[in-house]
Amino acid sequence: MPRRADHEQRRAELTAALLRIASTRGLQAVTMREVAHEAGASLRVVQYYFADKATLLTAGLAELAGRLDRRVRGRAAAGTGLTVREAFEVVLGSILPTDDDSRADALAWAAYYAVALTDPALGAGGRNHPDALEAYLTARLERAQGEGDAPRELDARTEVVLLLALANGLTASVLGRQRGAGDALHVLRHQLDRVLGPPAS
Amino acid sequence: MPRRADHEQRRAELTAALLRIASTRGLQAVTMREVAHEAGASLRVVQYYFADKATLLTAGLAELAGRLDRRVRGRAAAGTGLTVREAFEVVLGSILPTDDDSRADALAWAAYYAVALTDPALGAGGRNHPDALEAYLTARLERAQGEGDAPRELDARTEVVLLLALANGLTASVLGRQRGAGDALHVLRHQLDRVLGPPAS
DNA sequence: AGCGTTCGGATACAAGCGTATCCACACGGC
DNA sequence: GCCGTGTGGATACGCTTGTATCCGAACGCT
Incomplete structure (x- = not known):
C-alpha cells in the first residue's frame, strides 16, 4: 500500500476550511473548488475524501455541531459543583459569540440553520443538538428545585425554553x-437574576 | 407610446413570486428564471423590470420589510388605547409566525438575514427595521413608567432588548x-406577566 | 394612418458549478 | 524488485447561472 494519509485529519482540515469559508463569505460561497483552495489542496482531494457536495456539507455540519457541543461541555465541566444560577450562566453564556472563534462558529451555524429551514436533507443533522441542551437544562433546573436551590413555583420547561430562545435571539x-457581546451577556444575567435570584458569590 | 403596463404592480408580482420561492425552497433557489416561471412570466420580463439580480434581491427584501412593517403597524393600530402590557403582547406577538402567511414571511426573513450576515450589500436594507421597533417599544415602555403603568425600577432599554431577542429566538x-406557535406565545406571555404584571383584562 | 417608443418572447454566450475520467507517482507485501 | 493499491494532479463534460442581444408586437400621439 502507498503512503497512507491520515484520513481523519485530512477530512478535519477540509471541513475546517469549509467552515472558515461559510463563516466569512456564507454557505453559498462554499464550492468544492473554494474548499480545496482554502485548505491548500486540489479539487481532486476534496472529491477523494467526500463523495459529493452533500456529503461535504453534512460533514461540515457535523464538525460544527461537535465544536459547539465541545464548547458547551467544556465550560460546563470547567466548574462542576456550581449553583444552578452559575451553571445556567456558564452554559447559556457559552452560546453567545464572545470571541472571534465562537463568533465564526455562530455565523456558520446561522448559515446552516437558514438552509436547513428549507432543505430537509440538512435538517436532521442539527436539530437534535439544541434539544439535548434543552433536556439537560430542564433536568438541572428541576433537580435544583427539588433541592430547594430554585423557586419551586417555576415551570422548569417554560423557563428553559425561554432562556434558550433568549440566548439564541x-x-x-x-x-x-446591533449589540456587543457584553450587552448581550448583561441582558442574559439580568434575566437569570430575575428568575433564579442573584448569584451566590 | 405602447400599452403601458403598470410597472408598480408588475414589480410587486415579481417580488411576491421571489418571496414565495425564498420561503419554500430558500434564497439559493431564487434565480431569475425561477422567479419568472413562478410569476408566470418570461425571463426577459424579469430582466426588464430589474436591471440585475442584486436589484431583484434588494427589491424582494424591501417588499418583505414592508410586509412585516405593515403587519406590526396594522396590529398595533388595531387597538390604540391599549395598556402597555396589551400593546407589548400585540406587537411582540405579531413577530411570531402564527399563520401560514406570517410563517412564510418569517422564513424568507430568516433566509435574508443569514445571507446579510456575510454579504454586506444586503445588510443595510434590513438592519434599520428591528432598530425602529426597538426604539418604539422603548419609548412606549418609558411613557408607561412615567404614567405609573409599569414598574419604574425597570431599565426600559434592557427589557425591550430582552423581549425582542426572546421573540426572535x-x-x-x-x-x-421545535415548538408550535401556541407554545411560543405562551412563553412570551409568561415573560410579559413577569415583567409588566398580568394583563388588565 | 403611420411612426416611434414601450414591452416582452426567443435565443445566445461566457463563467462557474458538481461531477467524472485519465494518468502519474508513492510505497508496503510478496 | 516489482506490482497492485492508495493518493492526488490535470483536465474535461454537461448543466445552470447571470447577462446581453436580436427582433417582433402593441399602442398613444400627431
Missing part, C-alpha cells in the same frame, strides 16, 4: 452587530 | 418546528 443580534 | 424555534 441575543446571539442573532450580536451577529448582526 | 422563539420565532426561530417555531420555524425549526
Whole structure:
C-alpha cells in the first residue's frame, strides 16, 4: 500500500476550511473548488475524501455541531459543583459569540440553520443538538428545585425554553452587530437574576 | 407610446413570486428564471423590470420589510388605547409566525438575514427595521413608567432588548418546528406577566 | 394612418458549478 | 524488485447561472 494519509485529519482540515469559508463569505460561497483552495489542496482531494457536495456539507455540519457541543461541555465541566444560577450562566453564556472563534462558529451555524429551514436533507443533522441542551437544562433546573436551590413555583420547561430562545435571539443580534457581546451577556444575567435570584458569590 | 403596463404592480408580482420561492425552497433557489416561471412570466420580463439580480434581491427584501412593517403597524393600530402590557403582547406577538402567511414571511426573513450576515450589500436594507421597533417599544415602555403603568425600577432599554431577542429566538424555534406557535406565545406571555404584571383584562 | 417608443418572447454566450475520467507517482507485501 | 493499491494532479463534460442581444408586437400621439 502507498503512503497512507491520515484520513481523519485530512477530512478535519477540509471541513475546517469549509467552515472558515461559510463563516466569512456564507454557505453559498462554499464550492468544492473554494474548499480545496482554502485548505491548500486540489479539487481532486476534496472529491477523494467526500463523495459529493452533500456529503461535504453534512460533514461540515457535523464538525460544527461537535465544536459547539465541545464548547458547551467544556465550560460546563470547567466548574462542576456550581449553583444552578452559575451553571445556567456558564452554559447559556457559552452560546453567545464572545470571541472571534465562537463568533465564526455562530455565523456558520446561522448559515446552516437558514438552509436547513428549507432543505430537509440538512435538517436532521442539527436539530437534535439544541434539544439535548434543552433536556439537560430542564433536568438541572428541576433537580435544583427539588433541592430547594430554585423557586419551586417555576415551570422548569417554560423557563428553559425561554432562556434558550433568549440566548439564541441575543446571539442573532450580536451577529448582526446591533449589540456587543457584553450587552448581550448583561441582558442574559439580568434575566437569570430575575428568575433564579442573584448569584451566590 | 405602447400599452403601458403598470410597472408598480408588475414589480410587486415579481417580488411576491421571489418571496414565495425564498420561503419554500430558500434564497439559493431564487434565480431569475425561477422567479419568472413562478410569476408566470418570461425571463426577459424579469430582466426588464430589474436591471440585475442584486436589484431583484434588494427589491424582494424591501417588499418583505414592508410586509412585516405593515403587519406590526396594522396590529398595533388595531387597538390604540391599549395598556402597555396589551400593546407589548400585540406587537411582540405579531413577530411570531402564527399563520401560514406570517410563517412564510418569517422564513424568507430568516433566509435574508443569514445571507446579510456575510454579504454586506444586503445588510443595510434590513438592519434599520428591528432598530425602529426597538426604539418604539422603548419609548412606549418609558411613557408607561412615567404614567405609573409599569414598574419604574425597570431599565426600559434592557427589557425591550430582552423581549425582542426572546421573540426572535422563539420565532426561530417555531420555524425549526421545535415548538408550535401556541407554545411560543405562551412563553412570551409568561415573560410579559413577569415583567409588566398580568394583563388588565 | 403611420411612426416611434414601450414591452416582452426567443435565443445566445461566457463563467462557474458538481461531477467524472485519465494518468502519474508513492510505497508496503510478496 | 516489482506490482497492485492508495493518493492526488490535470483536465474535461454537461448543466445552470447571470447577462446581453436580436427582433417582433402593441399602442398613444400627431
